[in-house]
Amino acid sequence: TFLTMTVQAQFSYDLQGHRGSRGLMPENTIPAMIKALDLGVTTLELDLAVTKDGEIILSHEPYMNPAICFTPNGEEILPTDKSHNIYQMTYAEVIQFDCGTKFHAGFPKQVKFFATKPKLSDMIDVVEKYVTDMGLPLPNYNIEIKCMPEGDGVYHPNPEDFSEMVIALLSKKLKPERFNIQSFDFRVLQYIHQHHPGITLAMLVENAVNPEEQLRVLGFQPQIYSPFFPALNKETVQKLQQKGMKVIPWTVNNKEQMEKLLDMGVDGIITDYPNLAPVR
Ligand code: G3P
Numbered sequence: 339t340f341l342t343m344t345v346q347a348q349f350s351y352d353l354q355g356h357r358g359s360r361g362l363m364p365e366n367t368i369p370a371m372i373k374a375l376d377l378g379v380t381t382l383e384l385d386l387a388v389t390k391d392g393e394i395i396l397s398h399e400p401y402m403n404p405a406i407c408f409t410p411n412g413e414e415i416l417p418t419d420k421s422h423n424i425y426q427m428t429y430a431e432v433i434q435f436d437c438g439t440k441f442h443a444g445f446p447k448q449v450k451f452f453a454t455k456p457k458l459s460d461m462i463d464v465v466e467k468y469v470t471d472m473g474l475p476l477p478n479y480n481i482e483i484k485c486m487p488e489g490d491g492v493y494h495p496n497p498e499d500f501s502e503m504v505i506a507l508l509s510k511k512l513k514p515e516r517f518n519i520q521s522f523d524f525r526v527l528q529y530i531h532q533h534h535p536g537i538t539l540a541m542l543v544e545n546a547v548n549p550e551e552q553l554r555v556l557g558f559q560p561q562i563y564s565p566f567f568p569a570l571n572k573e574t575v576q577k578l579q580q581k582g583m584k585v586i587p588w589t590v591n592n593k594e595q596m597e598k599l600l601d602m603g604v605d606g607i608i609t610d611y612p613n614l615a616p617v618r
Pocket residue numbers: 356383385398482520542564588589608
């Protein structure tokens with residue numbers, strides 16, 4: 339028999355696997371999380387939705403996304419069809435859908451296999467057991483709550499209830515320093531800031547053009563500022579860090595771009611390709 343050992347890269351910055359490792363595995367699945375851990379990420383990034391029977395699951399959309407899922411019969415979902423609304427489905431119904439075998443042109447290197455949307459609690463259990471068994475460092479979790487009205491007719495839970503459900507589950511499973519909640523929806527951030535001041539919050543924004551104004555609108559200073567990366571520059575990074583915030587941009591999928599951002603002094607990087615992350 340052969341004994342194999344993976345020598346893990348060590349990162350001095352917060353390397354976050356986006357949707358686990360979306361570039362390499364079907365997004366927001368347990369295998370995507372395990373792959374990210376094998377590559378040495380310090381944080382797992384993921385998105386949540388809630389089923390009709392109250393299960394919190396990993397999903398970027400609140401419906402079965404035609405770009406990544408097949409129906410239980412193995413058929414294509416029409417590109418405009420958002421009728422498979424997760425909030426109106428039981429978890430038993432959700433796991434009839436295969437969200438792992440469909441080819442995604444944006445992520446051609448994704449390994450393809452049957453995969454279903456996991457429960458958040460199951461994913462955490464598997465990850466915690468895996469890192470313990472493998473002797474890996476304990477990862478952190480960057481948990482996104484999305485409930486912005488999208489105007490698409492699908493039901494979204496209200497920010498307060500969704501936040502409470504997620505916090506109740508996380509608090510049972512993890513020490514508070516092991517997770518943060520991120521959102522584009524300022525209502526989510528404001529609610530948690532007010533009712534759960536001990537929880538670390540990351541503010542998601544579409545650009546880093548005017549952080550002062552974004553912070554003014556939010557109404558308080560979160561621990562983490564997470565912008566889409568292109569407009570970020572060194573001055574902005576330094577200004578925000580001087581105020582006491584961490585700067586962790588998304589979603590950086592190119593090695594040169596990662597190097598540039600690390601040179602600017604960002605605290606972390608969110609990427610679909612943790613395998614491309616520079617070791618520093
Ligand atoms: O963590 C930030 C990033 O995940 C935001 O974009 O659409 O992939 O959730 P999205």
